[in-house]
Amino acid sequence: MTSTIVCFLLLFISRIVLGVATPPHIVLIVVDDLGWNDVGYNNPVLNTPTIDRLAGNGVKLLNYYVANHCVPSRNMLMTGRHAIHLGLGSGVIGYHPRGLPLDETTLGEKLKTAGYSTHIIGKWHCGFFSDRYLPHNRGFDTFFGYLGPGIDHYTYIERNMPNLRKNDVCVVSQYGGNFSTFVYATEGVDIINAHDQSKPLFLYLSFALVHAPLQAPESYVKQYETTILNEDRRIFAGMTSCVDEAIANITHALERNDMLKNSVIVFTSDNGGAIANSAGNNWPLRGGKGSNWEGGVRAVAFVYSDLLPQESRGTENTGLMHITDWFPTLVKLAGGNPYGKKKLYGVDQWNMILGLDKSHRGDVLITLESTTHANIHYKTGLFVNNAFDITTTAAIKMGKWKLLTGSPGFTYDNYWFNSDQQAIEDPDYDVRRLVRLYNLDEDPNETTEISDQHHDIVIKMLAKLHKYTREIVPEQSKTEPRIDFDKMGQCLGPWV
The missing domain is CATH 3.30.1120.10 (Arylsulfatase, C-terminal domain)
Structure with a gap:
C-alpha cells in the first residue's frame, strides 16, 4: 500500500472519529509572551474564564515545546520546518534583510490550496523588508495587523513609525487610540460574519498581547487590585483578561454563525513568559523568554473542538509535541497534502491529540x-x-x-x-x-x-x-542595510 493511500485512509478514519465529512474551520490563536502561570487553569488568581472553559473541555498539551523567542517560533509555525533549516535560529527580524525564505511554503498557502479562505490578524514577524515577504503575498487572502516584534497597544507605533496595516494600506489613523486586542477581535468577528460558508475558514489570530509594553484598560486592571500586589503584574493580569474576552468574542461569533460546531480552535503561546522586561510568570517552571529552561520553551497550549470525541475532552495529553507539528497536523486535517520538496521537521499529531495514538516524536x-x-x-x-x-x-x-x-x-x-x-x-x-x-x-x-x-x-x-x-542553514544576515524610511510610506514596511 502506497504512503499516499495510507495518508488518505488515516484522514478518513480521523474524519469518522470526528463525525465530520467536510474540512473543519480552523482558528489558530497565538498569544505573545504568555507564560505557563499566566492562564487561569494554571493560576486561579488570573481571570480567564473563556480560556479555562475551552481548555477544560478540550485537550491540554502538557509536553509541548516552542522556541525561546518569537522569530524562530513563528517561522517554524508557518512552515513546519525547524529554525535551523530557515536560517532564523537566533536574533530578531528587525531592520535587517531577514525573513521567512521565499522558497518555503506557508501554512496559509497550504490551506488556501486545500480550498480555505485564509486570514491573518495581528502579529506577522516573518519578514517585511520586501513586499514579497508580506503575509497577504504568502498565502493569506487578507492581513490586518503589524509586521515587527511589538507595538504600543493604543498608538500602534514601533520605532517612531506607525505600524498597522490592512493589506498594503496604513490604517493607524483609523484605529489609533483603540486598544489593539479589541480591534483585532472586532476584525476577527467581522471576518467570521462575512465568511462564505461554502468554504472552510482559516483564521490566524496572532495577538499583540501580552507582549510589552504593559498596557491595559483600567477596568481590567482594577479587578486585581486586592489579589495582586505587584503593579506591573497587576497590569499584565489585566492584559490576559483582555485577551480572554477577545477570544470569547471570537467563539461567540463562530457560534452565532453556526460555525463553532465544525471548528477546531488551537491555542498556543509563542514562547515562555517574559520576566526581564515584562511581568510574565512561568512558575513552577524555571526561566523565561530568551532562555532554554522549561519556562522559556515549554508553552501553554490546548485544542478545543466540538468535534473531539467525548473521551478526549477535558484530558491532559503528555505526548511530546513541537510547534512545527501544527503544520502537518492542520494541513492533513484540512484534507491537504503538507509535504513538498523540503523535508518537514513537524509530524502529524492529530491522532495523539484525539487519544488514538502515542506521540510520533521521540x-x-x-x-x-x-x-x-x-x-x-x-x-x-x-x-x-x-x-x-x-x-x-x-x-x-x-x-x-x-x-x-x-x-x-x-x-x-x-x-x-x-x-x-x-x-x-x-x-x-x-x-x-x-x-x-x-x-x-x-x-x-x-x-x-x-x-x-x-x-x-x-x-x-x-x-x-x-x-x-550537519543540517544547519547559515544564519541570515543581521547587517542593517541603509534604510529608506521614505520608501515605507505612511507605515512601517518594505524598504527595498
Missing part, C-alpha cells in the same frame, strides 16, 4: 544556535572531546531527558520566580558548567543537574546534537 530539538557560544569553560574537562562543541547554545529533549549546552541564555539563570514574582535563588547553580542534564519526569522544574551521574545519556544526546549541526 525527541525535540529545542534550540541550536550555531553562532552563539559561551565564553567560559567547564573546568573538569568532561565531554569536551565530543564531536559537538559544548560551548554552543543548544537544548534538546529525548524522552524524559533534557540536555542544555553552552549558556542557558537567561538573565536570571540562577533563580526561579514564584507566583508573586519573587526571586528564589538556586544555591547550587554553577555558571561555569557547559553541560546540564535533567530528568524531567522526576524533576520538571530543573532543580537538580545530573550530567555527572549519566555520562552515557549525555554522550548520546550530544551525538544527536552533532547530527543536527
Whole structure:
C-alpha cells in the first residue's frame, strides 16, 4: 500500500472519529509572551474564564515545546520546518534583510490550496523588508495587523513609525487610540460574519498581547487590585483578561454563525513568559523568554473542538509535541497534502491529540544556535572531546531527558520566580558548567543537574546534537542595510 493511500485512509478514519465529512474551520490563536502561570487553569488568581472553559473541555498539551523567542517560533509555525533549516535560529527580524525564505511554503498557502479562505490578524514577524515577504503575498487572502516584534497597544507605533496595516494600506489613523486586542477581535468577528460558508475558514489570530509594553484598560486592571500586589503584574493580569474576552468574542461569533460546531480552535503561546522586561510568570517552571529552561520553551497550549470525541475532552495529553507539528497536523486535517520538496521537521499529531495514538516524536530539538557560544569553560574537562562543541547554545529533549549546552541564555539563570514574582535563588547553580542534564519526569522544574551521574545519556544526546549541526542553514544576515524610511510610506514596511 502506497504512503499516499495510507495518508488518505488515516484522514478518513480521523474524519469518522470526528463525525465530520467536510474540512473543519480552523482558528489558530497565538498569544505573545504568555507564560505557563499566566492562564487561569494554571493560576486561579488570573481571570480567564473563556480560556479555562475551552481548555477544560478540550485537550491540554502538557509536553509541548516552542522556541525561546518569537522569530524562530513563528517561522517554524508557518512552515513546519525547524529554525535551523530557515536560517532564523537566533536574533530578531528587525531592520535587517531577514525573513521567512521565499522558497518555503506557508501554512496559509497550504490551506488556501486545500480550498480555505485564509486570514491573518495581528502579529506577522516573518519578514517585511520586501513586499514579497508580506503575509497577504504568502498565502493569506487578507492581513490586518503589524509586521515587527511589538507595538504600543493604543498608538500602534514601533520605532517612531506607525505600524498597522490592512493589506498594503496604513490604517493607524483609523484605529489609533483603540486598544489593539479589541480591534483585532472586532476584525476577527467581522471576518467570521462575512465568511462564505461554502468554504472552510482559516483564521490566524496572532495577538499583540501580552507582549510589552504593559498596557491595559483600567477596568481590567482594577479587578486585581486586592489579589495582586505587584503593579506591573497587576497590569499584565489585566492584559490576559483582555485577551480572554477577545477570544470569547471570537467563539461567540463562530457560534452565532453556526460555525463553532465544525471548528477546531488551537491555542498556543509563542514562547515562555517574559520576566526581564515584562511581568510574565512561568512558575513552577524555571526561566523565561530568551532562555532554554522549561519556562522559556515549554508553552501553554490546548485544542478545543466540538468535534473531539467525548473521551478526549477535558484530558491532559503528555505526548511530546513541537510547534512545527501544527503544520502537518492542520494541513492533513484540512484534507491537504503538507509535504513538498523540503523535508518537514513537524509530524502529524492529530491522532495523539484525539487519544488514538502515542506521540510520533521521540525527541525535540529545542534550540541550536550555531553562532552563539559561551565564553567560559567547564573546568573538569568532561565531554569536551565530543564531536559537538559544548560551548554552543543548544537544548534538546529525548524522552524524559533534557540536555542544555553552552549558556542557558537567561538573565536570571540562577533563580526561579514564584507566583508573586519573587526571586528564589538556586544555591547550587554553577555558571561555569557547559553541560546540564535533567530528568524531567522526576524533576520538571530543573532543580537538580545530573550530567555527572549519566555520562552515557549525555554522550548520546550530544551525538544527536552533532547530527543536527550537519543540517544547519547559515544564519541570515543581521547587517542593517541603509534604510529608506521614505520608501515605507505612511507605515512601517518594505524598504527595498
